[in-house]
Amino acid sequence: MAWVLICFPIIMAALAAAIPSNRWRPWLLPVTALVHTALTFWVLSRPDLAVSSAWLVLDPPGKIILLVVSTLFLFCSFYCVGYLNYRQERSNRIFVACLLTFLGIMSLVTWAHHLGLMWVAIEATTLSTAPLIYFNHSKRSIEATWKYLLVGSVGIALALLGTFFLAYASLPAGLTPTLTLGELLHNAPLLSKPWLRASFVLLLVGYGTKMGLAPMHTWKPDAYGEAPGVVGAIFAGGVTSCAFLAFLRIYHICAAAGEGPYISRLLLFMGLLSMAVAGLFMVGQRDFKRMLAYSSVEHMGILMVGLGLGGPALFGTMLHLVTNGVTKGVLFLSAGNIHRAYASKNTEQVSGAMRRLPLSGALFLAGFLAITGSPPFGPFISEFAILNGAFDNGRFWVAGLFLLFLLVVFMGMGKTVLKVVQGRAPLEVHDTPYHDGWLTAAPPVAFMVLVLLLGLYIPAPLRALLNDAVQFLGSRP
């Protein structure tokens, strides 16, 4: 089953590269995504399908990421058809093929139970997504792609060194070096502590670069700012989630090895630093797509804080992974529409989006309220659960700083968002041909419905999945 989920999108990518018609090629995206999502739900409902081989196992955290990314990709794929219709002047052959390849590789990340294989897959997500940033072929997009590739490759190379250190940690104890997750978890208490800690730091830096944790986040605003909005959604909800899953593996091993207190301090520091840096750069931010990039940095920080708190905050962390992913879908897709209509992403030119694009403007505003943790939306529940975990642990300082940074972000982001949606639209923007159509407006609406639903009620199967993941992260096979 794993092979179908991994190989089917890649075969479709090859097909996309072979189809000559620029107009029909994008339709392969929703077709593939529908099949992929259907298969995902089927696998999730059948526990006997979750083990494909010793290296390909779908465990509870993997299931959550697979579910999030598959759903995210499904909605985005319809949006892509609409978006690429507006961009018929440019060949979308590479764009479509790379997106489909990414879907297949992302499935490999969620299934991989061999950390070497996982590294190969994460590196492949970097390579398959780089051409997406370059879609506009402008000087600015070249610069963004170059920074993404160079910073990302170096980060991922450090993660490889960390992975090797982890394998080496078995040697001083006289064990055969291995990188299969099951064996590493089983032998965790025997692993050499210095090598394990060094490996943790390198993997934190390496996969943290991919997630965009401060201070390794420098590529993120450039990449999200220059890439099409839908690519931003796939990055902020998909690529970062995959990197987070990879990081979750080493977190799990360190926790099983009894290194909890050591890693907790590092995680809390990195998490709060990311939130603080994101907050600082959001205040006075005039480019609303770069603002969304900093919002992504902030939410990766929140995930790290949740992991660092551990125990009672873990449920909230896993839930936040889901709510952040879908809310980023609303924000990036509606921001993409606004960018299209105004042909600018600077608040000096963009105002009155609520009148110019009533639907996208409203979605952008609602998405902002949701992502900053306002009730009754999904992220409120998950952020509140993490905050609760901090109080339960007696970490009042962490809870205080967490609230303070959320407030800074709310104010900083709010100023930019209100500038975009309120007021009167400049006259010249009424001349741009863009209007919200079915294909570009329905996907963000669908995301928004999900965000609202998750805030009001978490379906029982999802709740069970989240509880399984929390239990799995505390266990040692």
Add this chain to the structure above:
Amino acid sequence: MEMLNALLVIVLVLNLFALGTSRILSVIHIVATQGALLGVIPLLLHEHLSLPVILAAAAAILLKGIVIPSIMIRSLRAAQIKREVEPLIGLLPSVILGALATAFVLLFSKQLPLAAHPVNTLIVPASISTVLVGFILLTTRFKALSQVLGYLVLENGIFIFGMLLVQAIPLVVEMGMFLDLFVGVFVISIITNHINQAFSSMDTRMLVSLKEE
């Protein structure tokens, strides 16, 4: 084992040559030689040569010694540049910095809790100092191609460490790593060509339009 240590010493010397050379073509040749040497080492490390070991070694020599250097040389020709402009720190200071880093790692490695088995080899210190030299190249050079070469040296350093862990890295995974490296260099070289066309230069100091205002 003496043979292995001798090869690793050559790898370390090549690091310093890479730091001290301004002609980019020469640096490509140095990095290619280093990569090919690294491909040979696994053959010396194992008493019994199995098919996977030979395959992995052949792939490494082919990729690091021939394929990647020729991609780089093509980009270099297309860009019509010869030398690195003045690096952030001069050539001689960067050689001295690299030598100091190597010496420090060699001394420091005595303190590391190394495993008993392949302990009397230079593998771990050679790996870490090559990674450091890669970092120096990456951060002090301005031409896009020179930065890619720094990345390749960094990757070579990590590859050296991987030699200790043959049991942990199956052939499939190792081939996956090579494939990633190949595709990575391929994609990066396309982007460097586009940088060259769009900016009429490969100087990464031109890439400064994206920043906070």
